[in-house]
Amino acid sequence: MTSETARRDAAESLALALVGAGMQRMASRTLAAFLFADKESLTAGDLADELGVSAGSVSGAIKMVAQMGLIERSFVAGSRREHFRMRDNAWTTLYSRQHSILDDVLSAVERGVDAVGSGPAYDRLTYMRDFYTFLLNEVPALVERFEQQRRAGRRP
Structure with a gap:
């Protein structure tokens, strides 16, 4: 080939x-x-x-x-x-745009959590909210670590 x-x-x-x-x-x-x-x-x-x-x-x-x-x-x-x-840093730019989409999704999920009582729907919605909130809080630090490794010439 x-x-x-x-x-x-x-x-x-x-x-x-x-x-x-x-x-x-x-x-x-x-x-x-x-x-x-x-x-x-x-x-x-x-x-x-x-x-x-x-x-x-x-x-x-x-x-x-x-x-x-x-x-x-x-x-x-x-x-x-x-x-x-x-684009330079295209993938971190893409993440930033997805981050704003997830913010919108989280707002909608939060409205859903507020709209339902305890039960299966509440459990599913709070799990989703908690998972994406965790991710959104963790990813900026991951992106920064990634950029530090790149600047140092190391592969992640």
Whole structure:
């Protein structure tokens, strides 16, 4: 297997795993293309060529991945095309956005806890609330430890 074939197979394998985790197929393939790209930035045309699809079919995927906070527009001197690149610290940015979603979920769960009496619904809702509250309290310290390890040149 050539290194280019191995790279493409690995990218498609990652995209499939992302689909399995609930991400839309074209957004998954687009994110994988960014992750495996040797270029600093990509255009919709670059992505279309890499993925073997039309430029129009990747535009929605670019928008979705950008809304997730993983990619951003990038200026390329002399180019008239719109370029995108992976955001620095994309994964901690993604976590920050998910954190705000979990805050909304926790508010709704808290309303549910207040609305039900003791019993199975109360037990399920308080378990969910307590679990996500615990996670939200712990993750910032984990992210900081991760960043410290990265700065020190160690792999987690």
